Amino acid sequence: MEAHSKKMAEVKLFTTWSTPFALRIVWALKLKDVKSDTIFEDLSNKSPLLLQYNPVHKKVPVLVHNGKSVAESFVILEYIEETWKQNPLLSEDPHERAAARFWAKFGDEKVLPSIWEAFNSEGKEQEVGIVKAKENVKYLEEELKGKKLFGGEHIGFADIALGWLAEYENLLA
Numbered sequence: 347m348e349a350h351s352k353k354m355a356e357v358k359l360f361t362t363w364s365t366p367f368a369l370r371i372v373w374a375l376k377l378k379d380v381k382s383d384t385i386f387e388d389l390s391n392k393s394p395l396l397l398q399y400n401p402v403h404k405k406v407p408v409l410v411h412n413g414k415s416v417a418e419s420f421v422i423l424e425y426i427e428e429t430w431k432q433n434p435l436l437s438e439d440p441h442e443r444a445a446a447r448f449w450a451k452f453g454d455e456k457v458l459p460s461i462w463e464a465f466n467s468e469g470k471e472q473e474v475g476i477v478k479a480k481e482n483v484k485y486l487e488e489e490l491k492g493k494k495l496f497g498g499e500h501i502g503f504a505d506i507a508l509g510w511l512a513e514y515e516n517l518l519a
Contacts, residue, residue: 370423382409460482
């Protein structure tokens with residue numbers, strides 16, 4: 347009965363076209379075969395529902411499951427993983443889970459800011475940003491060496507978390 351009620355659950359994703367971080371949620375829900383409704387937000391004119399569901403940060407993505415909201419993409423990914431057990435995003439091995447979380451966090455805290463600095467600054471500041479970005483991407487490349495994905499043969503938490511890199515590459519191409 348519990349699995350059936352989760353399957354029939356109402357799932358909504360508040361997002362906008364411009365955030366690759368909501369793609370994490372889209373990908374995870376697809377991998378878990380969870381159907382959801384997508385609500386696109388205009389961040390210059392935020393809806394009352396978005397403000398109700400994410401009153402602290404007032405931003406997307408926000409997942410609403412049976413009327414209860416979860417904000418922040420990594421928190422949402424953990425929630426999805428704990429709620430829908432099929433097609434796990436995290437290994438059963440504690441060290442592999444920790445490594446996946448480390449690389450996900452590294453992407454947001456080191457890689458993203460360095461790429462942002464490289465593209466959104468000028469002169470010496472941009473040069474420093476480019477060096478940092480290359481160094482950080484090299485760490486990711488080293489971690490992937492000899493592997494198809496961060497999770498080995500299956501798409502996992504770190505792959506989803508770092509998927510924005512490919513999305514940005516598509517935008518820049």
